[in-house]
Amino acid sequence: MKQQKKIRFYILLVILFGLILNSACKKKNGLPIVTTSAISAITQTDATCGGVITSDGGTPITVRGICWNTETNPTTTNSIKLGKEGDDMFILTISGLTAGITYHVRAFASNSVGTTYGDDITFSTKKNLATITTTNVTSITTTTANSGGTVVAIGGDSVISRGVCWGQYTNPTINNSKTIDGEGIGNFVSNITGLIPNMTYHLRAYATNSGGTAYGRAIEFLTLIDPLVNYDHMLLGNASGATNDTSNASNYLMYKSQYCLSYNNTKHTPNWTSWHLCANDLGSVDRQNDFREDFTLPSSWYKVVASEFSGSGFDRGHMCPSADRTSTITNNSATFLMTNMIPQAPLNNQQTWANLENYSRTLVYDGNELYIICGPYGQGGSGSYGYALTVGNGVVVPNKTWKIIVVLPFGDNDLSRISSTTRVITVLMPNDQNCSVYTWEHYKISVDSLETLTGYDFLSNVPSNVQNIIESTVDNL
Numbered sequence: 001m002k003q004q005k006k007i008r009f010y011i012l013l014v015i016l017f018g019l020i021l022n023s024a025c026k027k028k029n030g031l032p033i034v035t036t037s038a039i040s041a042i043t044q045t046d047a048t049c050g051g052v053i054t055s056d057g058g059t060p061i062t063v064r065g066i067c068w069n070t071e072t073n074p075t076t077t078n079s080i081k082l083g084k085e086g087d088d089m090f091i092l093t094i095s096g097l098t099a100g101i102t103y104h105v106r107a108f109a110s111n112s113v114g115t116t117y118g119d120d121i122t123f124s125t126k127k128n129l130a131t132i133t134t135t136n137v138t139s140i141t142t143t144t145a146n147s148g149g150t151v152v153a154i155g156g157d158s159v160i161s162r163g164v165c166w167g168q169y170t171n172p173t174i175n176n177s178k179t180i181d182g183e184g185i186g187n188f189v190s191n192i193t194g195l196i197p198n199m200t201y202h203l204r205a206y207a208t209n210s211g212g213t214a215y216g217r218a219i220e221f222l223t224l225i226d227p228l229v230n231y232d233h234m235l236l237g238n239a240s241g242a243t244n245d246t247s248n249a250s251n252y253l254m255y256k257s258q259y260c261l262s263y264n265n266t267k268h269t270p271n272w273t274s275w276h277l278c279a280n281d282l283g284s285v286d287r288q289n290d291f292r293e294d295f296t297l298p299s300s301w302y303k304v305v306a307s308e309f310s311g312s313g314f315d316r317g318h319m320c321p322s323a324d325r326t327s328t329i330t331n332n333s334a335t336f337l338m339t340n341m342i343p344q345a346p347l348n349n350q351q352t353w354a355n356l357e358n359y360s361r362t363l364v365y366d367g368n369e370l371y372i373i374c375g376p377y378g379q380g381g382s383g384s385y386g387y388a389l390t391v392g393n394g395v396v397v398p399n400k401t402w403k404i405i406v407v408l409p410f411g412d413n414d415l416s417r418i419s420s421t422t423r424v425i426t427v428l429m430p431n432d433q434n435c436s437v438y439t440w441e442h443y444k445i446s447v448d449s450l451e452t453l454t455g456y457d458f459l460s461n462v463p464s465n466v467q468n469i470i471e472s473t474v475d476n477l
Helices: 002-025 329-334 346-365 447-454 464-470
Strands: 033-036 047-055 063-069 079-082 089-094 102-110 115-117 121-124 131-134 145-153 161-167 186-192 200-209 212-215 219-222 252-255 260-264 269-277 315-318 341-344 368-377 381-383 386-388 400-409 423-430
Touching (some): 033 115, 047 063, 047 102, 063 089, 079 089, 131 200, 131 212, 145 161, 161 186, 269 341, 315 346, 341 346, 341 381, 346 368, 346 400, 346 423, 368 447, 400 447, 423 447
Antiparallel strands (some): 033 047, 063 079, 063 102, 102 115, 102 121, 131 145, 161 200, 200 212, 200 219, 260 269, 269 368, 400 423
């Protein structure tokens, strides 16, 4: 009997020990843990926020989201936006806010135990924008015009800047060219300078307050033709959007009777040179060899002199070549201005590049006219004495040279005659002494590829449906 009691006692002891052990090992359920994410993308009526759930508390999350109010520590009884089921990291957009108001927002997460909240974060919506109208464009010349606007209402805060902005594309912004014409409400007049002759512009008034920048309607206008300018040189477009405004020192547009170019006052070289070539440009005038400074640059800018390339191992490489302008002494001499030069590796300049120039003129002798644009790319090339980044007083040595040649049978209305079958020759060559290992044909690429490399928009005046075809094709003749 005593033995049976002992057995029962040990069984009960084992059962009790198991119950205690099970109770100790059982996980205790609790509340979730959630943090509130930073506020972003704040406008007058919207903002973006969210949360990160770092623990579910031991039971599945049933609801997650953000809540907000104008008072501190908002809860789910205030405005809420729910996240997707299963998302432990969620980003949500708050909408329907009031401009110029401070809000409090918290992330929340709920499980079967209850709801917890992240930190209270405050933000203020932007104030309402001003209301502005654009004045008609008047007093248009080759390079100037007048406009302005009227700030009808300041919006949620004082107007701290107003004026007009303009560019060659629709709906320009204050990131384009602009005037600054005071502040506050009312009328203002804007004097626009630095325009390009015979160019279409888009302009609109703007007004900026602490909420941002508001714009008036956009107006299109055309500057007058300058009778001294040969517009054929840029008939196919302005690849970099160059302007003849001195504040645009890295993309300064220069018109010559013989060619046009975009000059870079930081690199002291052209970004590109553009010209039209036909039989009338080719004559019997000797090469002038009068390399010299270009005094048509703004007076305060440094002017590269003819001797700066001496002893550098690089040629004074023409962009518009001397042999393309042999009809008169004046025309040939214009090609020797240093604004038309780049430091070019001798075997690039004298062989591969020169052979392409010679081939271009054979196309003209065969009855064609050409539209040509060429320029340097990058920095660092190899000349007779090896690799160099600059020569002279900081003249940048390019890494590559490029050229585009549009070939048309001689005729009239050239722009309208460019079609999907028009021949376009595009090349990209290394600016080094190994360039001449191959003929120029080896370096053919598409215009699209060159645009991707340079960031320029070539042939922009050609209708887009034609552009899409001729710019994607690599010449195979």
